[in-house]
């Protein structure tokens with residue numbers, strides 16, 4: 001007889017990436033990438049411009065089909081599914097609208113600028129089957145509050161918002177469906193330093209309170225330090241170092257990571 005304790009396996013990875021490579025013709029986008037992301041874990045991907053961060057993020061979020069390797073996701077209902085072999089395009093799209101979220105650097109890429117703030121949030125709820133107008137409006141109002149936007153702005157267009165507000169609205173739109181996995185591409189890039197700090201605080205609170213699993217791409221080591229549990233350092237399409245964030249940043253082993261860390265300390 002086996003007790004539940006004996007049968008309990010180590011926590012299942014939510015996202016599992018194996019030997020992933022993306023080639024643009026002869027040019028390497030990224031290569032030899034393998035990692036697991038566990039539920040509630042925040043993984044930071046750092047590296048200089050052109051090191052392959054966005055390519056990797058786009059491959060693991062099913063926006064680009066990798067040239068080699070596999071990306072598997074532990075779905076709510078069907079267990080582990082290989083994104084590109086087991087799932088159809090409509091199934092991947094459904095996942096992106098519901099269980100996943102993508103926060104773009106430029107809020108314009110993640111918002112519908114022609115509809116109100118409330119509709120931007122409500123649209124995601126409708127994608128998961130919500131139909132009751134009053135409930136959708138109430139939840140949208142609630143989320144505006146959570147991202148510190150005055151609820152009086154519910155019917156305003158995002159174009160009337162400041163950059164920081166647009167970014168917070170994009171976050172509300174993304175998180176309202178309680179996704180399990182959030183991809184973020186330089187979410188604080190392009191904002192003033194003081195606005196960045198406020199947004200980072202907000203993001204950190206939401207990630208902790210909602211227990212989100214996150215893959216965040218950033219070239220800003222301070223952002224990586226504040227948000228991520230683990231770090232992957234990329235250079236020329238390869239991972240040169242990975243580990244616990246504090247370990248990597250406080251005691252970098254790879255010469256490139258050492259350079260990256262020391263250049264931040266000097267600036």
Ligand SMILES: Nc1ncnc2c1ncn2[C@@H]1O[C@H](COP(=O)(O)OP(=O)(O)OP(=O)(O)O)[C@@H](O)[C@H]1O
Nearest residue numbers: 024027028029047048049050051052053054055056
């Ligand atoms: N659509 C594309 N066609 C051809 N080459 C590409 C394409 N996208 C990226 N690359 C190349 O792949 C490599 C990695 O680029 P990628 O954009 O992933 O880097 P990155 O680390 O995200 O850079 P940044 O921080 O500037 O966004 C670079 O050599 C780049 O020139």
